[in-house]
Amino acid sequence: MTPADQAEIRRRQRSRAIIMAVLLGAFVILVYAISIAKMGLTG
Amino acid sequence: MNSAAINNQAQALTADWRDLLALTKPRVMTLVVFTGLAGLLVAPVRLPPALAFTAILCIALGAGAAAALNMWWEADIDALMKRTASRPLPAGRMERQTALHFGVGLAFFSVVLMGVATNWLAAAILAASILFYVFVYTIWLKRRTPQNIVIGGAAGAFPPVIGWAAATGDVATLPLILFALIFLWTPPHFWALSLFVRSDYAKAGVPMLPVVAGAHATRIQILLYSAPMAAAALAPWALGLAGPVYGIAAALLSGFFVLLAAQLLASRAAEPEAMKAEKRLFAFSIVYLFAIFGALVADRWIAL
Numbered sequence: 001m002t003p004a005d006q007a008e009i010r011r012r013q014r015s016r017a018i019i020m021a022v023l024l025g026a027f028v029i030l031v032y033a034i035s036i037a038k039m040g041l042t043g
Numbered sequence: 044m045n046s047a048a049i050n051n052q053a054q055a056l057t058a059d060w061r062d063l064l065a066l067t068k069p070r071v072m073t074l075v076v077f078t079g080l081a082g083l084l085v086a087p088v089r090l091p092p093a094l095a096f097t098a099i100l101c102i103a104l105g106a107g108a109a110a111a112l113n114m115w116w117e118a119d120i121d122a123l124m125k126r127t128a129s130r131p132l133p134a135g136r137m138e139r140q141t142a143l144h145f146g147v148g149l150a151f152f153s154v155v156l157m158g159v160a161t162n163w164l165a166a167a168i169l170a171a172s173i174l175f176y177v178f179v180y181t182i183w184l185k186r187r188t189p190q191n192i193v194i195g196g197a198a199g200a201f202p203p204v205i206g207w208a209a210a211t212g213d214v215a216t217l218p219l220i221l222f223a224l225i226f227l228w229t230p231p232h233f234w235a236l237s238l239f240v241r242s243d244y245a246k247a248g249v250p251m252l253p254v255v256a257g258a259h260a261t262r263i264q265i266l267l268y269s270a271p272m273a274a275a276a277l278a279p280w281a282l283g284l285a286g287p288v289y290g291i292a293a294a295l296l297s298g299f300f301v302l303l304a305a306q307l308l309a310s311r312a313a314e315p316e317a318m319k320a321e322k323r324l325f326a327f328s329i330v331y332l333f334a335i336f337g338a339l340v341a342d343r344w345i346a347l
Contacts, residue, residue: 009057033093
């Protein structure tokens with residue numbers, strides 16, 4: 001594997017990690033919203 | 044092997060996120076999301092926005108999972124067809140295992156989230172639609188019979204039923220008619236496409252109807268299917284489940300669809316470049332489905 005390959009793999013890992021972080025953050029907000037909505041239904 | 048191929052192989056170990064996104068066939072997903080949303084909006088129960096959003100998200104993720112697993116299984120034939128050769132797997136930009144893990148993970152996530160956010164009937168139908176698409180259509184039927192898309196089309200017909208079930212926890216006549224409508228719409232839609240990409244399917248050994256039975260037999264089948272499709276489109280109005288706005292829209296749209304299918308029967312074009320009628324029907328079939336579901340939702344809103 002050449003240094004250029006390694007650099008490309010690192011770049012992809014970094015962008016995937018950033019997207020994963022954003023998606024996890026969005027998931028937390030979604031679960032919060034689902035919980036509030038569900039409490040509204042039962043209440 | 045040239046150096047570009049070696050680089051590609053090394054880099055395929057870590058897939059680019061754009062290639063993971065491409066596995067979900069985002070363009071097909073828009074139709075799935077739209078019909079699922081329509082099923083949810085015409086249901087008599089109003090879901091809180093957060094739950095309605097989650098239900099649609101789950102339908103989209105489930106469709107994406109099914110698409111990824113489809114590409115995982117079909118990498119070999121995708122490589123043979125011009126239309127699909129540049130997908131992430133046949134182009135060698137990703138390991139096959141990555142697509143499998145991504146698809147299975149996304150499928151589980153979408154089904155569990157649907158169950159938790161709405162109800163387990165909707166989650167079960169979502170799971171059934173993913174399993175049907177992957178096992179019945181992709182793995183079992185696609186390479187074996189020209190009836191592949193007729194039966195496999197059922198997988199794409201599930202979204203309005205899932206949307207309805209997510210809202211009501213139940214399945215009723217209207218979502219089942221919508222299921223029948225998409226089910227009967229799928230063969231004319233795909234056969235019109237397969238008429239002008241026939242050489243590709245033949246090369247990959249996929250037994251699409253034009254490859255097995257010829258172009259003329261396919262054109263007859265397209266017209267034969269468009270008649271019951273039009274009947275299914277009119278059924279909600281005829282049964283009093285939708286109002287006149289929908290009834291008029293369904294009659295006009297379906298009438299035009301059948302007209303295009305009849306024009307197609309007269310077509311003798313053998314080369315893809317000359318297949319104007321085929322391309323017109325294919326393009327209109329997409330507009331048709333969007334418009335008819337849009338009309339159903341508009342009809343429901345006007346009635347309220």
